[in-house]
Amino acid sequence: MIITTTIEKSLLARIPTGLFIGGAWRPAADGGTFEVHDPSTGEVLLAIADATPADGAAALDAAAAAQRGWAKTAPRVRAEILRRAFELLTTRADDFALLMTLEMGKPIAEARGEVAYGAEFLRWFSEETARVSGRFSTSPDGNSRLLVTKRPVGPCLFITPWNFPLAMATRKIAPAIAAGCTMVLKPAALTPLTALFFAQLLQEAGLPEGVLNVVQTTRAGAVTAPLIKDPRLRKLSFTGSTEVGRRLIADAADQVLRVSMELGGNAPFLVFDDADVDKAVDGAMIAKMRNGGEACTAANRILVHESVADEFTARLVERMRAHTVARGTEPESKIGPLVDEATRAKVHELVTASVEAGATLALGGRAVDGAGYFYEPTVLTNVPAHARIMHEEVFGPVAPITTFTTESDAIRLANDTEFGLVAYAYTRDLNRTLRLAEELEVGMLGINTGIVSNPAAPFGGVKQSGLGREGGLEGIEEYLETRYVGIADPFADA
Numbered sequence: 001m002i003i004t005t006t007i008e009k010s011l012l013a014r015i016p017t018g019l020f021i022g023g024a025w026r027p028a029a030d031g032g033t034f035e036v037h038d039p040s041t042g043e044v045l046l047a048i049a050d051a052t053p054a055d056g057a058a059a060l061d062a063a064a065a066a067q068r069g070w071a072k073t074a075p076r077v078r079a080e081i082l083r084r085a086f087e088l089l090t091t092r093a094d095d096f097a098l099l100m101t102l103e104m105g106k107p108i109a110e111a112r113g114e115v116a117y118g119a120e121f122l123r124w125f126s127e128e129t130a131r132v133s134g135r136f137s138t139s140p141d142g143n144s145r146l147l148v149t150k151r152p153v154g155p156c157l158f159i160t161p162w163n164f165p166l167a168m169a170t171r172k173i174a175p176a177i178a179a180g181c182t183m184v185l186k187p188a189a190l191t192p193l194t195a196l197f198f199a200q201l202l203q204e205a206g207l208p209e210g211v212l213n214v215v216q217t218t219r220a221g222a223v224t225a226p227l228i229k230d231p232r233l234r235k236l237s238f239t240g241s242t243e244v245g246r247r248l249i250a251d252a253a254d255q256v257l258r259v260s261m262e263l264g265g266n267a268p269f270l271v272f273d274d275a276d277v278d279k280a281v282d283g284a285m286i287a288k289m290r291n292g293g294e295a296c297t298a299a300n301r302i303l304v305h306e307s308v309a310d311e312f313t314a315r316l317v318e319r320m321r322a323h324t325v326a327r328g329t330e331p332e333s334k335i336g337p338l339v340d341e342a343t344r345a346k347v348h349e350l351v352t353a354s355v356e357a358g359a360t361l362a363l364g365g366r367a368v369d370g371a372g373y374f375y376e377p378t379v380l381t382n383v384p385a386h387a388r389i390m391h392e393e394v395f396g397p398v399a400p401i402t403t404f405t406t407e408s409d410a411i412r413l414a415n416d417t418e419f420g421l422v423a424y425a426y427t428r429d430l431n432r433t434l435r436l437a438e439e440l441e442v443g444m445l446g447i448n449t450g451i452v453s454n455p456a457a458p459f460g461g462v463k464q465s466g467l468g469r470e471g472g473l474e475g476i477e478e479y480l481e482t483r484y485v486g487i488a489d490p491f492a493d494a
């Protein structure tokens, strides 16, 4: 078993362990705490405050109290706070990366990638802050003037998942700051340390008290449900599973709360007969193995034209076999542990069910013995369309491959899912690319690339993958209301 090193211990000693409410760190109302573990060893990293419903209410009190003043803050002031936060985060990239590796398990190189990606939302929305504008026009009959303005939505509740502990928070926090909204953040209980460390950084960047409040808790529903019913809350933004998202949308109906939902995915990855197979394998490795397969954008249904399937599969197996499984802090680590035993058990269950349904196990397929929740990189071939893995999100390093004959078959298979987050396609045919862009039921499409996430682009899904977009020009709109002011003809009395 790897014992936490001195460098790791000194980093952990700098992480705040309280709740962040109204600009101050405090214990839970009942003094309760919970432990955060290293998924690669099972060791306890830290014990931190466990928010109660009373703490949740206090956090919303603080957000509601700060809202009016924050909305009136000059855009330039909000922009500069975001810019300072971007610079601080970039300077402290190594600390944030190590912390994420410790609490979530991803290899340090991937954690650094997430810091860069997460930081870009701060820079992008600092640039967007001063660009919010409205319009002024004369009504068609000439009898009035129409003034359209944008106002901050108001206090928001953010609920984030464990797989990208930093970026899923900055993707919500940055546009909310830019728009002038206050917020309560409830990070995932498996990975709350990054959010606490980031809240401390925002405080240092000059964020006024009450604008961001953080209530980590092991009682998610008990803490957040009363906030969702509270008329002072104006917006709920959630990233997580479709199952929980569906329930939250129902809860949000009582207050007709605005919702943004970034939910599950089950991305198809299409390789056509005219694809550059080497590049397709590179892209598949990124789309499948980024974050150890624990990503909503993960390529979970690899659909390959029958004429290139053998070549593609042989190369993918070779690359997957070479992927070193080790604690994320080890330099050779290409894949860390899964986040917990429940996730590992679910991955294994889907692999076993695929083989029972007729798939062939070409590589892996077993949990790694010893401490931590490691799972072997796995490739399944000839996966039948009815296998569970083709319809349920496998949150792990498992690449299921199946073949197709015609383009229309490929599109039908790709769309045969309740999810619609992202698809990837490898082809050199421009007209086919345009057909795919029109026919695939997704919010995002990667052409000859295994990665689409980009802070300057609108991220989000259709069907049961969610509602709303994060990033891009669209991202800030989620935090703005449109207000129209009708003005009588200024010449009427002239």
Ligand SMILES: NC(=O)c1ccc[n+]([C@@H]2O[C@H](COP(=O)([O-])OP(=O)(O)OC[C@H]3O[C@@H](n4cnc5c(N)ncnc54)[C@H](O)[C@@H]3O)[C@@H](O)[C@H]2O)c1
Binding pocket: 159, 160, 161, 162, 163, 164, 168, 186, 187, 188, 189, 220, 221, 224, 225, 239, 240, 241, 242, 244, 245, 247, 261, 262, 263, 264, 265, 295, 296, 297, 393, 421, 461, 465, 466
């Ligand atoms: N579309 C996207 O942008 C995106 C990005 C990352 C992850 N995801 C999805 O997230 C899922 C993995 O994350 P997860 O396992 O943390 O998801 P999850 O739905 O179990 O949990 C997400 C968050 O919701 C909280 N939560 C759970 N039950 C709740 C309840 N009843 N009331 C309020 N909050 C509750 C959790 O504590 C956590 O903070 C996957 O389905 C993945 O596809 C989507």
